[in-house]
Amino acid sequence: MYEWTEEQQAIIDVVRRFVDEEIRPQLDDLEHNGMPPYAILRKMYDVFGLKEMAKESFARQLERKISGEEPARESRGSDPAAQLISTIELCRVSPGLLTSLGVSSGLAAGTINKLGTPAQMERWALDLMTLDKIGAWAITEPDSGSDALGGMRTSARRDGEDYVLNGQKTWITNGPYADTIVIYAKLDDGSGEEMRNRKVLTFVLDKGMDGLVQAAPMRKMGQHGSPTGEVFLSDVRAGRDRLLGEREDPKGGGRQSARDNFVAERAGVAAMSLGIIEECLKLSIDYAKHRRLWGTAIADYQLIQLKLAQMEVARVNVRNMVFAHIERSSHGAVPSFAEASAMKLYSAQAACQVADDAIQIFGGNGYIAEYRVEQLSRDARVLRIYAGTDEMQVIAIAKDLIRD
């Protein structure tokens, strides 16, 4: 695949129209007035029939689960191109919207579908996939971060048939508002096993459970369209029906499921980056052609042309990565951990560089919210941090290269 097909281009056009008519007018409220993103996302689901597609997608995954097959990971229909098109288009205006959506319908629902029993899938995942409910996926803790699994201290102590959960999660997307929270915790079976090596279990909690506190949204640099917050667990009692797979060693396990999610997230970041890059380039070309200094458009100056050319190189590279990913996904191929990490590392850095160059081309206007590139630059920055920092991507790639 080297170009969008006519059919895909038609999808791009209608999504773009929705973005222009329904999202752009609300950007100020999302960015500056703390408006949660969920009403816009639900409207998008209604307008494009995504709810029905999500239901069909859920039915396929449930059928596979019941017949003992691995459920294919899909959240907005089975066409990888259509899914990534909406990712790209949303990220042109509000990467935060996509973060909220991806965490809820992708990470949270995907983990439940992968590890859960059919009953657990029906209880929680369907509503997350249709956006009737909002989900969070909580692994990060104040003292773990990049060492997410080893450093995790949130514990699940056996108590009869139940588990009692204690701990704290931080920087959790949708954390302040989520109805359903997928929580990773270390098993405390009383054996005295060192914390670092304990089994990782995955639970599903519901808003309002005793001992579960979802803190208010944090103020952050960018992605204001995506609420982020802390989640506190203080003697939260969870029955075995809330333990995914209803066993302590489900197929795939907590550690493997976290790793699988990193692969999906990292590949998704390339599509997010492409949206940011394409929008910044479009805005920059337009600005450079119209801003006149010393009697000519700044686009005539070679130093500006160099920036535009470098932005175009980034766009072509990231687009090729996304196209290759779509092509492979449509044949059921999944990138390796190292390949997904390479895509994320390159594309996140490219998006940040392009957005920063866009600010430079806009000069003072680049620093002013009205011109939008400052928002895209702030929003892009977290792509180098979440879903594994740049440094973690480097380590994942290099380890794979030198493995015997």
Ligand SMILES: Cc1cc2nc3c(=O)[nH]c(=O)nc-3n(C[C@H](O)[C@H](O)[C@H](O)COP(=O)(O)OP(=O)(O)OC[C@H]3O[C@@H](n4cnc5c(N)ncnc54)[C@H](O)[C@@H]3O)c2cc1C
């Ligand atoms: C907006 C936002 C949304 C998020 N959403 C979620 C979410 O929904 N769910 C969730 O669970 N988490 C979420 N996170 C957390 C995110 O995944 C972590 O921030 C990320 O994994 C990095 O962890 P840390 O911030 O603790 O950095 P640290 O791990 O403390 O790293 C600090 C620095 O040290 C570097 N470093 C660490 N180890 C090494 C090493 N071995 N070698 C070299 N350098 C190293 C890092 O690369 C980084 O530069 C979110 C974060 C943000 C900012």
